[in-house]
Amino acid sequence: EHGMKKYMKFTMYEKESKDKKYRDDPYRAVNFPIDTDGDPICPNGKKFHYLYSRPVRGNKYGRTEEFYQCEDCSNCLQKEKCCKCKGNRKIRLNEELTKFHKEVLCNLNSIHGALLRMNRSIQSESANGIIKWNRSYTRACRRGSKALNLEIAMICCGFNLHKFHLKKPAIKKAA
Secondary structure, X not given: OOOOOOOOOOOOHHHHHHOHHHHOOOOOHHHOOEOOXXXXXXXXXXXXXXXXXXXXXXXXXXXXXXXXXXXXXXXXXXXXXXXXXXXXXXXXEOHHHHHHHHHHHHHHOOHHHXXXXXXXXXXXXXXXXXXXXXXXXXXXXXXXXXXXXXXXXXXXXXXXXXXXXXXXXXXXXXX
């Protein structure tokens, strides 16, 4: 709507982009080929049939996921690698989410995406590291969103005051 592109790393971005074995796993439902009817086909050549759709729990944007079940896994030689269930394998696919993931991967692997990733690692990660490692801040002490926001704000203020205190001698020399 506003012409913004997707550059935010999703949950499994590191594994998806760096782990070739995981990314190219033929038994992942996302990697199953789709036939002309739009149904996935397992590595053994069996067709998955559509069962039902349901809204993704906790999603505010109305996204749905589709559930599919394999037609017959009884005599499959690859069943041990494919699934751990006793009956036929069931999978759930979220086409919209898969499309978003592919777009994010494409954007982040571009030159502009690499620059944005590098810039973010320079800016925010160092402050986070200093607060967590150097100041030994590991866990919030307060409960509730207002109290947690106040605690984080106080920690950030302390961080900024400490930086200001360290820069005071340089400011006096410049004056």
